[in-house]
Amino acid sequence: MHTVLKILATSTLLTLGTAAHASTYQIDKAGQHAFITFKASHLGYSYIIGHFEDFDGEFQYDENAPQASKVNVVIQAKSLDSNHAERDKHLTGEEYFDAEQHPLITFSSTGYEGAANAGQLNGELTIKGITRAVTLNVSKIGQGDDPWGGYRAGFEGNVTLSAGDYDLPGWIGDVEVNLIVEGVRQND
Numbered sequence: 001m002h003t004v005l006k007i008l009a010t011s012t013l014l015t016l017g018t019a020a021h022a023s024t025y026q027i028d029k030a031g032q033h034a035f036i037t038f039k040a041s042h043l044g045y046s047y048i049i050g051h052f053e054d055f056d057g058e059f060q061y062d063e064n065a066p067q068a069s070k071v072n073v074v075i076q077a078k079s080l081d082s083n084h085a086e087r088d089k090h091l092t093g094e095e096y097f098d099a100e101q102h103p104l105i106t107f108s109s110t111g112y113e114g115a116a117n118a119g120q121l122n123g124e125l126t127i128k129g130i131t132r133a134v135t136l137n138v139s140k141i142g143q144g145d146d147p148w149g150g151y152r153a154g155f156e157g158n159v160t161l162s163a164g165d166y167d168l169p170g171w172i173g174d175v176e177v178n179l180i181v182e183g184v185r186q187n188d
Helices: 003-018 087-093
Strands: 023-027 036-044 048-053 057-061 070-076 104-114 118-127 130-145 151-162 174-185
Touching: 023 151, 057 174, 087 174, 104 130
Parallel strands: none
Antiparallel strands: 023 057, 023 174, 036 048, 036 174, 057 070, 070 104, 104 118, 118 130, 130 151, 151 174
């Protein structure tokens, strides 16, 4: 019996010593492998589709412990691009994003529910200094070695926001936000 207990204790210690460790990934925005896009109603007749050019972030991910995943993203509000310079100036102005007073849009995760390949990422989204809890539907695109000796993981996610929740004109209604991010694993 004493020998069995020693074996169990040793195997438990070895298991704890090799417990899953979430890797940190830097979002590969510089390599143009990350996108944050939006789609909003234009007067109820059509849509405005755009994206943000300037953002940065990182995520922690371990496929063996997806519930420990974490994400932080910072977006420069002035980098909004709807393919129309005058409209972009208007949207980043006081009536909409007020980018002079609120230059950053931030997202910080608070938890993850689901499997390693798909689930819901909960977090806090701050726009114009207003923070709201949001849930993104996320799914893994893939992961593996890249041709340059690194390791990457890619995900996509989406959420529908109510413009009025962030002090944007309520007549805009819902705004669909889609994200595609590819991260490069950092040295752990």
